[in-house]
Amino acid sequence: MNADARRARDAIQRIITVCDTLVELTQIPEHQFLGDTRSQWAVEMGLIRIGEGVNRVPAEVLERFDAQPWLQIGGMRNFAAHQYDLDPRRVWRTVTRDMPTLRAYLADVVLPGLE
Numbered sequence: 001m002n003a004d005a006r007r008a009r010d011a012i013q014r015i016i017t018v019c020d021t022l023v024e025l026t027q028i029p030e031h032q033f034l035g036d037t038r039s040q041w042a043v044e045m046g047l048i049r050i051g052e053g054v055n056r057v058p059a060e061v062l063e064r065f066d067a068q069p070w071l072q073i074g075g076m077r078n079f080a081a082h083q084y085d086l087d088p089r090r091v092w093r094t095v096t097r098d099m100p101t102l103r104a105y106l107a108d109v110v111l112p113g114l115e
Helices: 003-025 030-034 037-056 059-064 070-082 088-114
Strands: none
Touching: 003 037, 003 059, 003 088, 030 037, 030 088, 037 070, 037 088, 059 088, 070 088
């Protein structure tokens, strides 16, 4: 395994760990999440960490595995990091709808493809 693949593997494993944590944080009803600023902020930090992780994956690796919107994931990181009024409904949708797909793709396609 070359250095880029090792860097990518490490970053992807960290992203998967964050995804798993976000699943735990969203094991509450949506209305409860929408009323809980601490949960919202914790999940937003997780989205920032996911974006940071994606930014650590070498571009050549992301190009090989192009079934995810890598630029949008990085954009969500930027939005979460720089906005104080991030819509909690958007955060909820992202984490409950999009993040499981990302996690599965990373675990089932990208990691095995790096070996």
